[in-house]
Amino acid sequence: MHKTDDAPWSPSACMLCSIGCGIEVQIKDRHLTRIRGDKSNPVSQGYVCQKAGRLDHYQNHSMRLTRPLKRNAEGEFEEIDWQIAIVEIAERMQQIKSQHGGHAFAYYGGGGQGNHLGGVYSGALRAALGTPYLYSALAQEKTGDFWVNGKLFGKQSCYVTEAMEHADYVIVLGANPWSAHGVQRTRDTLKAICKDPDRTLVVIDPRVTETAKMADIHLQVQPGKDAWLLSAMIAEIFQNQWEDKSFLDAFTEGASELRKVFLGVKVDQYATEAGVDPALLRQVAKGFALARTGSVRADLGIQQSHNSTLNSYLEKLLFLVTGKFNREGCNHLIAQFAPLIGHSPSASEGGVKTRVTGMEGIAKLFPPNILPQEILSDQDDRVRAMIVDSANPALSAADTTAFSQALDALELLVVIDVAKTETARKAHYILPAASQFEKSECTFFTFGFPEVWFHLRRPLLSPEEGTLTEPEIYFRLLVALGVIPERFILLEKALQADSLMRVSRFFPLTLAGMLKLKPQWQAYLPVILYSVMRQRTSFGLSAGLPDELASAATLWGVTQLFSARYPRAVARAGLNAKGGALGQALFERVLNSDRPVMVAKFSFEETWDMVKTPNGKVLLSIPQLLSQIPALGKRKHSLTSKHYPFLLMAGERRAYNANQIFRTAKWRKTDLSGGLRIHPQDMASLGLTEDSEVIVCSSKGQVQVSLIADDGMLPGVVSLPHGYGMGYVEKGEWVTNGPAINLLTDMLACDPIAKTPYHKQVPVSLIPVATGLSS
Numbered sequence: 001m002h003k004t005d006d007a008p009w010s011p012s013a014c015m016l017c018s019i020g021c022g023i024e025v026q027i028k029d030r031h032l033t034r035i036r037g038d039k040s041n042p043v044s045q046g047y048v049c050q051k052a053g054r055l056d057h058y059q060n061h062s063m064r065l066t067r068p069l070k071r072n073a074e075g076e077f078e079e080i081d082w083q084i085a086i087v088e089i090a091e092r093m094q095q096i097k098s099q100h101g102g103h104a105f106a107y108y109g110g111g112g113q114g115n116h117l118g119g120v121y122s123g124a125l126r127a128a129l130g131t132p133y134l135y136s137a138l139a140q141e142k143t144g145d146f147w148v149n150g151k152l153f154g155k156q157s158c159y160v161t162e163a164m165e166h167a168d169y170v171i172v173l174g175a176n177p178w179s180a181h182g183v184q185r186t187r188d189t190l191k192a193i194c195k196d197p198d199r200t201l202v203v204i205d206p207r208v209t210e211t212a213k214m215a216d217i218h219l220q221v222q223p224g225k226d227a228w229l230l231s232a233m234i235a236e237i238f239q240n241q242w243e244d245k246s247f248l249d250a251f252t253e254g255a256s257e258l259r260k261v262f263l264g265v266k267v268d269q270y271a272t273e274a275g276v277d278p279a280l281l282r283q284v285a286k287g288f289a290l291a292r293t294g295s296v297r298a299d300l301g302i303q304q305s306h307n308s309t310l311n312s313y314l315e316k317l318l319f320l321v322t323g324k325f326n327r328e329g330c331n332h333l334i335a336q337f338a339p340l341i342g343h344s345p346s347a348s349e350g351g352v353k354t355r356v357t358g359m360e361g362i363a364k365l366f367p368p369n370i371l372p373q374e375i376l377s378d379q380d381d382r383v384r385a386m387i388v389d390s391a392n393p394a395l396s397a398a399d400t401t402a403f404s405q406a407l408d409a410l411e412l413l414v415v416i417d418v419a420k421t422e423t424a425r426k427a428h429y430i431l432p433a434a435s436q437f438e439k440s441e442c443t444f445f446t447f448g449f450p451e452v453w454f455h456l457r458r459p460l461l462s463p464e465e466g467t468l469t470e471p472e473i474y475f476r477l478l479v480a481l482g483v484i485p486e487r488f489i490l491l492e493k494a495l496q497a498d499s500l501m502r503v504s505r506f507f508p509l510t511l512a513g514m515l516k517l518k519p520q521w522q523a524y525l526p527v528i529l530y531s532v533m534r535q536r537t538s539f540g541l542s543a544g545l546p547d548e549l550a551s552a553a554t555l556w557g558v559t560q561l562f563s564a565r566y567p568r569a570v571a572r573a574g575l576n577a578k579g580g581a582l583g584q585a586l587f588e589r590v591l592n593s594d595r596p597v598m599v600a601k602f603s604f605e606e607t608w609d610m611v612k613t614p615n616g617k618v619l620l621s622i623p624q625l626l627s628q629i630p631a632l633g634k635r636k637h638s639l640t641s642k643h644y645p646f647l648l649m650a651g652e653r654r655a656y657n658a659n660q661i662f663r664t665a666k667w668r669k670t671d672l673s674g675g676l677r678i679h680p681q682d683m684a685s686l687g688l689t690e691d692s693e694v695i696v697c698s699s700k701g702q703v704q705v706s707l708i709a710d711d712g713m714l715p716g717v718v719s720l721p722h723g724y725g726m727g728y729v730e731k732g733e734w735v736t737n738g739p740a741i742n743l744l745t746d747m748l749a750c751d752p753i754a755k756t757p758y759h760k761q762v763p764v765s766l767i768p769v770a771t772g773l774s775s
Contacts, residue, residue: 015114102130174301
């Protein structure tokens with residue numbers, strides 16, 4: 001690390017989780033030499049976890065891409081000129097579309113935790129190809145939750161958040177915020193709850209996590225049994241008449257159907273099946289129901305589990321039946337600054353289904369678990385081509401073996417990334433992107449309430465020579481496909497006239513007129529805005545955006561739409577304008593700050609406007625799920641077997657693991673090899689020590705791992721982290737960074753509604769290396 005004490009500190013943000021804590025960075029020789037929390041950031045206020053300090057390992061590593069690459073006839077990669085690559089890719093896309101139609105294309109990715117701008121521009125390419133098929137990591141995590149939101153609140157895009165910071169009674173369900181974060185200033189928030197004698201923290205998790213160790217009560221549920229536990233809690237509430245009847249009468253429909261079902265649940269039986277003390281469960285149900293305020297924080301522990309969509313339903317019923325919704329200190333709806341997700345109508349309502357598996361979209365997304373089947377089918381209307389942007393499904397999607405076979409079977413695979421990932425190494429073309437610190441970028445995870453803050457990050461570095469930003473890549477592809485011209489001269493003149501006259505009138509009017517004449521261009525609007533706003537000196541006038549902010553052009557449209565939808569909330573953020581001028585003022589506020597700015601301020605009364613059911617009430621009864629609750633009492637099914645006697649919780653978040661953007665092990669200070677957590681009792685029964693290694697075997701594959709003795713694990717349950725298994729070059733040698741856990745997972749082991757994988761309960765066996773199979 002090239003340290004310096006005299007370099008200026010530049011503000012930016014971490015992008016390793018959804019929160020995006022503010023950081024300040026010193027730069028020398030293109031290295032992020034020093035990183036600290038940004039005390040001037042109005043949201044994170046200097047808070048930062050240990051992972052952010054290692055971000056130079058993302059910016060600088062051996063697998064960084066700096067030239068476009070094409071796979072030759074021998075299967076080797078060779079450098080190719082950018083323009084030739086764009087033309088060849090466009091020609092091949094046109095051939096496939098002409099022969100097989102838009103359904104022959106799939107798109108995967110579109111931005112990670114903190115590079116969402118690129119994903120906005122990618123929609124224009126999907127529109128040009130005529131494909132609705134957007135696959136992403138989000139769709140293997142949260143779509144069951146989105147499906148439930150659609151049933152309860154009217155649209156799958158209705159987004160519910162928690163209020164841990166202000167709640168009297170907090171339930172953390174299938175989550176470990178101490179390590180995974182997901183809440184502003186997470187550790188400070190947890191400490192504040194624990195220090196306050198009038199507040200209660202309950203953790204529901206099979207493992208004694210770092211968060212569970214802080215909790216007042218830990219319900220150590222058996223893996224895969226959350227539905228039993230949650231059903232018992234809700235039943236206890238109804239059977240003691242602790243539900244909030246006035247809330248249910250005023251704001252919901254279907255409470256009577258719920259009451260009928262839950263009055264028939266045997267609380268002790270369900271609690272025992274879940275592996276928890278019935279008395280302790282009753283205590284938690286009563287405490288939450290009678291608390292003045294309460295909030296539930298749920299995450300992948302229940303969303304990548306057996307009964308995952310049912311789990312999400314029960315989790316929401318818990319705070320809905322107790323009236324802990326859309327008020328301070330409770331779960332509530334929030335507005336999206338930019339629509340990361342949408343609403344997918346059902347097939348009967350004219351919605352889209354995939355051609356092979358018949359899967360309907362959820363929130364405009366499709367689950368990665370079905371993609372290998374959509375590609376490997378012998379049907380004529382199978383997926384034949386794929387564009388992957390800022391994602392690595394060859395390693396991060398379930399069932400690595402099936403996914404690898406599918407990628408190899410594609411007629412065209414184009415990868416846009418900063419690194420030569422496992423997916424990129426299977427591509428026909430690799431297009432190198434500028435890193436997140438080499439362009440303007442942002443996250444659209446704007447979860448704040450009542451104040452909504454948004455941070456447009458300025459580039460810390462110029463783009464690496466030979467790379468392009470994603471907006472530029474998509475612009476060039478659309479021009480090569482012939483769907484837009486290279487220039488929009490009339491729009492450029494209108495923008496420059498507005499700039500010269502210091503108004504915001506000519507450009508929006510000209511744009512509206514153009515889209516009326518060319519309505520097909522509406523789908524390409526982000527790329528059109530980019531094309532126009534980067535032309536700063538045409539006709540001798542200065543307008544548009546400086547080069548370093550060109551990627552932010554699409555935010556003009558985002559701010560216009562957001563201010564039109566929520567004008568009062570935007571005005572409360574201190575902007576005194578109306579109509580399009582309000583959107584322009586918001587756009588300029590975003591552009592003119594290198595730290596987060598307030599874009600809106602909502603009231604809790606306005607959260608009820610975010611319910612999109614016909615009558616504005618929450619529709620509590622989902623018959624498809626409600627019917628499953630009595631059936632739980634009759635279900636006796638073991639998740640393990642003689643051949644696979646252990647349950648693996650795959651994807652644990654630890655102190656030094658993150659998403660796929662860290663390629664090498666050097667960034668870690670602990671747990672370099674991603675060891676297997678195992679109860680000491682199980683370790684002893686196998687004759688193992690922490691110096692031992694085992695082969696973890698599932699029905700799909702195997703990985704070799706080291707061991708970590710952890711008496712916080714349940715006997716018979718083991719755990720591996722995500723974010724390992726990447727290959728890279730070190731000192732001229734090819735090495736692999738820890739266990740690639742999706743070698744163990746099965747794409748067919750998934751939720752029947754959302755197709756989200758059962759990552760938290762993978763049946764496995766453990767074989768000591770000395771007597772095991774070859775690894």
